[in-house]
Amino acid sequence: MTHAKDPFFRIEHDLLGDREIPADAYWGIHTLRAVENFPISGQTLQTAPELVIALAAIKQAAALANHELGLLGKERVDAIVAACREIRAGSLHDQFVVDLIQGGAGTSTNMNANEVIANRALEILKKSRGDYSCLHPNEHVNLGQSTNDVYPTALKVAALTAIKRLLGAMASLRCAFDAKALEFADVLKMGRTQLQDAVPMTLGQEFGTYALMLAEDESRLSEASLLLLEINLGGTAIGTGICTHPDYAECVRRQLAEITGLEVATAPNLIEATQDCGSFVQLSGVLKRVAVKLSKTCNDLRLLSSGPRAGFNEINLPAKQAGSSIMPGKVNPVIPEVVNQVAYEVIGNDLTITMAAEAGQLQLNAFEPIIFYSLNRSLVHLTAACRTLENNCIVGITANRDHLRYIVENSIGVVTALNTHLGYEVATQIAMEAHSTGRGVYDLVLEKKLMSVDQLERVLLPENLIGIKTATRDAEKFVHSASMN
Known part of the structure; x- marks a missing residue:
């Protein structure tokens, strides 16, 4: 109910006693206590809109289920559902003010949702916020529910x-x-x-x-x-x-x-x-x-x-x-x-x-x-x-x-392709000499008459080393497949 001496506040009650709540707030006493108790991250529920929307969807589903089972009257259900739909559409998110990090296994989050939905539903019913004798956060919005589910x-x-x-x-x-x-x-x-x-x-x-x-x-x-x-x-x-x-x-x-x-x-x-x-x-x-x-x-x-x-x-x-x-x-x-x-x-x-x-x-x-x-x-x-x-x-x-190709053509790494032609030991010796002298693998192999020019060019042609045509086709297939998926 509204505070008799101050129209800007209403009085709400819980098991710990009475508290003043701003008259224009959709949240209530449970939310107030949570705000006071958990000034932790500065990130409130409204900063996670997916969670606010999810809570509203659950409360809407619960109200409809309880009505279907004969446990909640149509007038209350319609008001709760209307409030939930508004929240799911983006309204009243600024009223979800509890810190995301909180004690109580999420009870404060659940009660923040219950209170906002209840007070908006009361407005829809042409009642005052906080008039919980008509529609209650726990008894009606939270009917058949626990924070734990x-x-x-x-x-x-x-x-x-x-x-x-x-x-x-x-x-x-x-x-x-x-x-x-x-x-x-x-x-x-x-x-x-x-x-x-x-x-x-x-x-x-x-x-x-x-x-x-x-x-x-x-x-x-x-x-x-x-x-x-x-x-x-x-x-x-x-x-x-x-x-x-x-x-x-x-x-x-x-x-x-x-x-x-x-x-x-x-x-x-x-x-x-x-x-x-x-x-x-x-x-x-x-x-x-x-x-x-x-x-x-x-x-x-x-x-x-x-x-x-x-x-x-x-x-x-x-x-x-x-x-x-x-x-x-x-x-x-x-x-x-x-x-x-x-x-x-x-x-x-x-x-x-x-x-x-x-x-x-x-x-x-x-x-x-x-x-x-x-x-x-x-x-x-x-x-x-x-x-x-x-x-x-x-x-x-x-x-x-150009820089990339130059590195390939002058790299000692191409000696790996010679393994099957010269054997691992000989190829290793070529690699070590190329590294120590700064000379190219190509020149050393020819100088030592280990392979002919034609043989060496076929083996060490970079395009042949990686199968460039196949690689290009594979890339095209990969992109096509991804676009289809």
């Missing part, structure tokens, strides 16, 4: 939305690498192992590998997302379904699937599902895999573009900004560098998630807030990293073709 279900629904966005960014980045693989299909270069000259390849083959690495991780991420479709909604407190209608779990699952378009399935054992965070651990592990491979790719890009005079200087990254406050003309690989840093964060987040999942006790894991906080950061930042790597780096890369 609402919160993990909301985390999964939110994560699935974020995964879809990340998969789109990864696919787009893969296509950018594919395009470069085709563009560079005829560009000869030396491959390297352990940073030492190995054997010739094409720059297209190198970039095609980066594309394939991403494609593999897209598949792994899609597989991990399937685990999130299993939910424990309907299990309430510990998975026994206490305080729910016998048909509620299936009914609310069906409603949630219809609202979200997700093929969610009720876990076969809700007690197990309520305490188990395995799907989050699995997802985090895949995100770490994505991060590790992206970071390795960025390491390569920084090496290949190093110089321009005292480094590899094989490719040119787009110049995005001045690189030094003291060294004129210096341009740094800032885009790969920022992706590296995102990768380090994701790897750290994985450890946090692992520890939080392991720390769960008995029938509930109380640490799901930090699990979501870490997962959400990994998903959001990886998505942004893929986008900036594609748009601000990959699409603008050029190759130093």
